[in-house]
Amino acid sequence: MSENPETRGAAAVPRQAAAGDSAASGEADPIRVLIVDDHALFRRGLEMVLQSEPDIEVIGEGGDGHEAVQMAGDLLPDVVLMDIRMPRRSGIEACTAIKEAAPSAKIVMLTISDEEEDLFEAIKAGASGYLLKEISIDEVPQAVRAVHGGQSLISPSMASKLITEFASLAKRSEERTQQVPAPRLTEREMEVLRLVARGLGNREIAKELFISENTVKNHVRNILEKLQLHSRMEAVVYAVREKLLEIT
Structure with missing residues (x-):
């Protein structure tokens, strides 16, 4: 062939x-x-x-x-x-x-x-x-x-490695003596970011917050633009670093 x-x-x-x-x-x-x-x-x-x-x-x-x-x-x-x-x-x-x-x-x-x-x-x-x-x-x-x-x-076996890295990022962030102020997100954007960090998709977030799926998409786009990130997964890393998501 x-x-x-x-x-x-x-x-x-x-x-x-x-x-x-x-x-x-x-x-x-x-x-x-x-x-x-x-x-x-x-x-x-x-x-x-x-x-x-x-x-x-x-x-x-x-x-x-x-x-x-x-x-x-x-x-x-x-x-x-x-x-x-x-x-x-x-x-x-x-x-x-x-x-x-x-x-x-x-x-x-x-x-x-x-x-x-x-x-x-x-x-x-x-x-x-x-x-x-x-x-x-x-x-x-x-x-x-x-x-x-x-x-x-x-994949689950890789997720554990990623969580370990997230925890390491959070710890290093704590130890910094000087930090660049994080971009300001609105209260609603913070809510969306926390739900993204929990692994929820746009439809699930919309149901959780009683808003439309298109509104969720707009919030996610605004969050990524403000934080200068490229993907939802990077947003999860940010959420861990800023202690918006707890590592257990």
């Missing part, structure tokens, strides 16, 4: 047109997913599982970080499932570039790497999820839906 990226991109066009047809008929558009991994068999397995879901559409595949950036800019996916260790350009480098080329795309690192440094760098690059390939492939569709819905996902 050919691995020509142009062929993969071309194959995505009919499916993209089909998504438009379903929107015209009043149906919800499927979640458009780009798969990037240097192992063709793994890509095929993901594609088979995701294409069997009625609300998910695989719009393209790439074999390295360079292809990922180019295809993301051309296809504007909703979700990118991407490995970290890839030729030509790593997944983390590609993540930063994809956030510029397709700002609305949610990126999930799907990798065998359980290195803390990779996890932290992925978060800083704007990834919304970090999942190890040890998860069941049948869990991937739900992960796609969760990230598309505004949640952040981390």
Whole structure:
């Protein structure tokens, strides 16, 4: 089977047109997913599982970080499932570039790497999820839906490492003798930030605060802009550092 990226991109066009047809008929558009991994068999397995879901559409595949950036800019996916260790350009480098080329795309690192440094760098690059390939492939569709819905996902074994780092950040913050004043958030923005830090998605936050989901999205966007952050996950790190979220 050919691995020509142009062929993969071309194959995505009919499916993209089909998504438009379903929107015209009043149906919800499927979640458009780009798969990037240097192992063709793994890509095929993901594609088979995701294409069997009625609300998910695989719009393209790439074999390295360079292809990922180019295809993301051309296809504007909703979700990118991407490995970290890839030729030509790593997944983390590609993540930063994809956030510029397709700002609305949610990126999930799907990798065998359980290195803390990779996890932290992925978060800083704007990834919304970090999942190890040890998860069941049948869990991937739900992960796609969760990230598309505004949640952040981390494999449990990696989450413990992240919590440890959060606690370390909070401790170092305490020990600083001089601190730059934190940007001022409104009372409502603080409420939203605390709920984001608890792992709630936009819909859940809206129900909790009795406001619309669009209002929640606006608050989250304002919070990220004020704090000069790139993702909800970075906002959680900030919340821990500023002691808005307690580590138990």
